[in-house]
Amino acid sequence: AVVIETGANKMGPTASVVVRNGTLKVKDEISVSGIEAKVRALFDDKGNSINEVKPGYPASILGFKDLPPVGSIVTFKGEGKGEVKTESKRQRREIKEEEVPVIIKASNQGSLEAVTSNLPKGAVLIEEGVGDVTKNDVFMAKSSTPNAHIFVFEAGVPDNVRRLAEAEGIQIDTYDIIYKLFEE
DSSP states (O other): OEEEEEEEETTEEEEEEEOOSSOEETTOEEEETTEEEEOOEEEOTTSOEESEEOTTOEEEEEOOSSOOOTTOBEEETTTOTTOOOOOOSOOOOOOOTTOEEEEEEESBHHHHHHHHTTOOTTEEEEEEEESSOOHHHHHHHHHSSSOOEEEEESOOOOHHHHHHHHHHTOOEEEESSHHHHHHO
8 A cells, every 4th residue: 555644633643545456454564664553443535444445445544653654655564674764853953043943733744744845935844743732842842942933734732732832932823724824
């Protein structure tokens, strides 16, 4: 299968895939770009729970601890030995006076890529992620000099994380419309 979208919801990280060959079943042990998972649940394109997916059909997989990269290949555990692991963490670098450090959080990988690929000149991406804002995001923003600004697109900010951000002097802005985020 090929990963076409990733995201996180109340149940955990999910990956939407299209099966190319073979049959993907619940309880299968899979590997995606070095990320191993056991398929805990499968959902069809309408969100209904299913037990297996045949070639040519899409499904959402629940069972990942970390989100796999979009475009990566899903194989049965042990099949894809030659896969290359991807590094998603950005290199730390000195922030210049005219630059603004930012952290971007989005509801899914597609939205995240749309936002990060269209950042204006002068915005320096120090961290990005899918899902709600966490305490670690606040601490990462606090550790940059100057403090990073957290922009959230279609994701949530739990109350305890918002209180921590206020106490640490970190600004978090949430958006549901992408052009308003870019105006900011």
